[in-house]
Amino acid sequence: MYEILVKKDLTPTITMMEVSAPRLAASAQPGQFLIVRTDENGERVPLTVCDYDKERGSVTIVTQKVGASSRKICALEQGESFQDVSGPLGRPSEFVGLSDEEIREKRFIFIAGGLGTAPVYPQAKYLYSRGAKVDIIVGAKSADMLILEEEMSKVCDHLYICTDDGSKGMKGLVTEKLAQLCEAGQKYDQAVSIGPMIMMKFVTMTAKKYDLPLVVSLNTLMVDGTGMCGACRVTVGGKVRFACVEGPEFDAYQVDFDEALRRQAMYKSQEVEADHKCRIRG
Amino acid sequence: MANKIDRVPVREQDPKVRATNFEEVCYGYNEQEAMLEASRCLNCRRPGCMMACPVSVKIPAFIEKVAAGEFEEAGRIIAMDSSLPAICGRVCPQESQCEGSCILGMKGQPVAIGKLERFVADWSRENGVFYSDKEAPNGKKVAVVGSGPAGLACASDLAKWGYDVTIFESLHKPGGVLQYGIPEFRLPKDKVVGDEIGKLKRLGIKIETNVIVGRTITIDQLIGEEGFSAVFVGSGAGLPKFMNIPGENLNGVFSANEFLTRNNLMKAYSAESDTPIYAGHKAVVVGGGNVAMDAARTALRLGAEVTIVYRRTEKELPARAEEVHHAKEEGIEFRMLSNPVEILGDEKGWVRAIRCQQMELGAPDASGRRSPVAVEGALFDIETDVVIMSLGTSPNPLIAGTTPGLEVDRRGCIVASADGATSKEYVYAGGDAVTGAATVILAMGAGRKAARAIDEKLKK
Numbered sequence A: 001m002y003e004i005l006v007k008k009d010l011t012p013t014i015t016m017m018e019v020s021a022p023r024l025a026a027s028a029q030p031g032q033f034l035i036v037r038t039d040e041n042g043e044r045v046p047l048t049v050c051d052y053d054k055e056r057g058s059v060t061i062v063t064q065k066v067g068a069s070s071r072k073i074c075a076l077e078q079g080e081s082f083q084d085v086s087g088p089l090g091r092p093s094e095f096v097g098l099s100d101e102e103i104r105e106k107r108f109i110f111i112a113g114g115l116g117t118a119p120v121y122p123q124a125k126y127l128y129s130r131g132a133k134v135d136i137i138v139g140a141k142s143a144d145m146l147i148l149e150e151e152m153s154k155v156c157d158h159l160y161i162c163t164d165d166g167s168k169g170m171k172g173l174v175t176e177k178l179a180q181l182c183e184a185g186q187k188y189d190q191a192v193s194i195g196p197m198i199m200m201k202f203v204t205m206t207a208k209k210y211d212l213p214l215v216v217s218l219n220t221l222m223v224d225g226t227g228m229c230g231a232c233r234v235t236v237g238g239k240v241r242f243a244c245v246e247g248p249e250f251d252a253y254q255v256d257f258d259e260a261l262r263r264q265a266m267y268k269s270q271e272v273e274a275d276h277k278c279r280i281r282g
Numbered sequence B: 001m002a003n004k005i006d007r008v009p010v011r012e013q014d015p016k017v018r019a020t021n022f023e024e025v026c027y028g029y030n031e032q033e034a035m036l037e038a039s040r041c042l043n044c045r046r047p048g049c050m051m052a053c054p055v056s057v058k059i060p061a062f063i064e065k066v067a068a069g070e071f072e073e074a075g076r077i078i079a080m081d082s083s084l085p086a087i088c089g090r091v092c093p094q095e096s097q098c099e100g101s102c103i104l105g106m107k108g109q110p111v112a113i114g115k116l117e118r119f120v121a122d123w124s125r126e127n128g129v130f131y132s133d134k135e136a137p138n139g140k141k142v143a144v145v146g147s148g149p150a151g152l153a154c155a156s157d158l159a160k161w162g163y164d165v166t167i168f169e170s171l172h173k174p175g176g177v178l179q180y181g182i183p184e185f186r187l188p189k190d191k192v193v194g195d196e197i198g199k200l201k202r203l204g205i206k207i208e209t210n211v212i213v214g215r216t217i218t219i220d221q222l223i224g225e226e227g228f229s230a231v232f233v234g235s236g237a238g239l240p241k242f243m244n245i246p247g248e249n250l251n252g253v254f255s256a257n258e259f260l261t262r263n264n265l266m267k268a269y270s271a272e273s274d275t276p277i278y279a280g281h282k283a284v285v286v287g288g289g290n291v292a293m294d295a296a297r298t299a300l301r302l303g304a305e306v307t308i309v310y311r312r313t314e315k316e317l318p319a320r321a322e323e324v325h326h327a328k329e330e331g332i333e334f335r336m337l338s339n340p341v342e343i344l345g346d347e348k349g350w351v352r353a354i355r356c357q358q359m360e361l362g363a364p365d366a367s368g369r370r371s372p373v374a375v376e377g378a379l380f381d382i383e384t385d386v387v388i389m390s391l392g393t394s395p396n397p398l399i400a401g402t403t404p405g406l407e408v409d410r411r412g413c414i415v416a417s418a419d420g421a422t423s424k425e426y427v428y429a430g431g432d433a434v435t436g437a438a439t440v441i442l443a444m445g446a447g448r449k450a451a452r453a454i455d456e457k458l459k460k
Helices: A022-027 A066-076 A098-106 A115-131 A149-153 A176-183 A199-208 A256-266 A270-275 B031-038 B059-067 B072-080 B085-091 B115-124 B149-160 B189-202 B221-222 B255-264 B291-300 B319-328 B398-402 B442-458
Strands: A001-008 A014-020 A033-037 A045-048 A052-055 A060-066 A084-089 A109-112 A135-141 A157-163 A190-194 A214-217 A232-238 A237-244 A249-251 B141-145 B164-168 B205-206 B230-231 B253-255 B280-287 B305-307 B333-335 B338-346 B353-365 B368-384 B388-390 B425-430
Touching: A014 A066, A014 A157, A014 B221, A022 A060, A033 B221, A045 A060, A045 A066, A045 A214, A045 B149, A045 B442, A052 B031, A052 B333, A060 A066, A060 A115, A084 A232, A109 A115, A109 A176, A109 A199, A109 B141, A115 A135, A115 A149, A115 B398, A135 A149, A135 A176, A149 A157, A157 A176, A190 A199, A199 A256, A199 B353, A232 A256, A237 B149, A237 B221, B059 B072, B072 B085, B072 B115, B085 B115, B085 B189, B085 B442, B141 B149, B141 B221, B149 B164, B149 B189, B149 B230, B149 B425, B189 B205, B221 B230, B230 B442, B253 B255, B255 B291, B255 B388, B280 B291, B291 B305, B291 B319, B291 B388, B305 B338, B353 B388, B425 B442
Parallel strands: A109 A135, A109 A190, A135 A157, A190 A214, B141 B164, B141 B230, B164 B205, B230 B425, B253 B388, B280 B305, B280 B388, B305 B333
Antiparallel strands: A001 A014, A014 A060, A033 A045, A033 A084, A052 A060, A214 A249, A232 A237, B338 B353, B353 B368
16 A cells, blocks of 8 residues: 655645655656555546655655645545555656766756646756756745745755745746846756646746747646556647657647647536536436 | 257347446346257357367357356366456457357357356356366466456466466556456446456465556566566557547547546546546547447447447448447447548637548458548538547557567567567567457467466476
8 A cells, every 4th residue: 555654734735745655666767757546436646756765665746735636635644545656657857868977067947836846856856966057946826835945945056936926035927037047147958847837838938038948847637647548648849749658748849838738628628517418327 | 959949139238228327238148048048059079169269268068068057067168268258258259259150150140159158157256156276386476567358367377377476557457458448338347357356366366556567667677676587468559549630639539548448447437436537418439449339338328429430331340240239229320431531629629520531442452351432522520529539559668668678560569479479588478569459358368378388488
């Protein structure tokens, strides 16, 4: 069983859990994700891997209460278990293929938003611990919605915080901060953005102005996460790709964000609810 | 004369009723019906049925026992050659295998071999009879990748011969396509699939779910770090194909795999399940295989009016005859000689119609089938909310991509000899991972052949 070893509420709506999953912990790499299921009736919910500890045989996940399934996840307590934890899924980040010498010479900037802060952590940690220069921009609605600030500050040279209401750091959007840094002459070899799809779309538009190489991590719909269902299909460079096995990270400039946004909302649509006339009775 | 009796009809749920539930369509024979049907068998000296069976079940011998009312004996005879009779009796294409070669079929109706096999398997389960003689443990560990028909058959034989077998399954429930692909109304999950898997566990087989070989662990690690003497890869053909026509990424377009996985594995049809599914008011299923029939009949049960679109004619439909028959009885419309060219969307990006090209049959192609050719200018639209693509599947590249030295062909299928040996020593493969999408029984046959080859290799 996949026991919850540690549970910590980061904000009233965001929860961090360290979960026992030895096989997964042993093979996880930055950029990958996993799938959890709370109980027999639970959905398969894809979540990014926020951290992994091979010695403790555990992985850390961060969940935000947004719908029924994420509420179920957040309701689990320390000592209780997930029915299933499966992974790692997806391809590791491209920099995982670089040698430590190559990494040392590079400068990265991460642009994270909301829950997307969680998957940025293992990536920044991996790079910074190998000698890369790392800057991170984290965006949140307000100071009390900000997560992993302390952890993040330990794995980068500069941590820039942006809040919508100005309750912490700069008042404004992550895109404004990115533009500011670029205007100020900061140079980066690679940018990585992880956050809500709409944020990644705007980060892409901003980064383009500065010719900044940018990778985004797509949080599409998924069922199995192993390439079987195709729910995660996205158009990248005019070609249909499966985010679960060919991603989740892609070259931002090739991604059709409008399609991805539309597809992501497939089961949220009211049409689905209102139009559904199930024949099953009894 | 035995062969003067007509084939005993099998009781089924009324089409109108079953179109509103996911209960099994076919009730199967009771003891009297089974004995009567079994009495029709001529017990041929050279049984064509047995030769046409991919695992060579001793068909006349087990049927003779059924006719005599010795059901436990009948079960023992089947168990010698098939580890999953309750499943094969339900999903094998009997008309092109055993029953297709039955001598009675030349003039009339063949013996209902599939229904008799199912009867024996169900009788054994209901009466708690468990056929398995297990040899003493030999201390050798074998890993099986995938818990579909190929993996289960391979694991079952090896366990009986004393091997310590662990099956690694990527999903959260074992069974592979039996679990995620074939619907409840054709193959009950808890009653039949769960029971067959339970029997394998009683043989001492361990099943580790949520392990994605190629991601969670590699084949080389299984052999190296985990001490397995051999690995059988039965990872199936799970990757869905699409048509690459405009509009395929509109909301409301699904692969049959997605649609069926949501419904079967995730039980989206049940009110208790958290997994959503959308079948629309109208659904069009593209394709003519068993999976297309399953998707169509599932959409129907979820409340949609369903049309199956296929580019050849009914004669060429690759689905089992029984599935086509059942689909029609339930009210599914068949539009033959229609080839989709585009999916049309509304302003919100949802499907509103599918545009098809009218086809006609031309000259026979290399496979001997008359290939469909377009009727110039004849295009028509079918209004629909949902399009389900059921065009076949190909093997998942995950294992091939992470196993150095494992050869695959250009379709991504693992290259293996008739006994399952691959280009990598101690690694065997079989089923859809080798052949591309085929049938449950062929996969089982391949799993058993590989088990024999692994046994011979490890005995040396």
